[in-house]
Amino acid sequence: MTAVAALTDGAARWVETFREGDWAECFGLLRKEGPQHLLDRVRELEHADPDRLAFPRGKRHDDAAAVYVEL
Numbered sequence: 001m002t003a004v005a006a007l008t009d010g011a012a013r014w015v016e017t018f019r020e021g022d023w024a025e026c027f028g029l030l031r032k033e034g035p036q037h038l039l040d041r042v043r044e045l046e047h048a049d050p051d052r053l054a055f056p057r058g059k060r061h062d063d064a065a066a067v068y069v070e071l
Contacts, residue, residue, distance in 0.1 A: 002071040005030050007038075010064030014038055017055050018045045035066035 014020050049055050
């Protein structure tokens with residue numbers, strides 16, 4: 001199977017900011033659970049740290065979009 005994924009920086013927070021997993025695990029999550037699950041998890045993590053103390057970041061919330069396509 002061949003697949004591609006595209007994520008905005010807000011969606012990439014799952015890996016880059018919140019360190020929920022690496023890129024391979026992110027790709028697996030997209031494949032298994034879908035983009036909406038990834039975005040929901042990013043929002044949960046943002047809401048759990050509104051003052052940005054545990055996970056420093058420029059904005060409390062960032063626009064987030066994700067697309068996963070199997071070819």
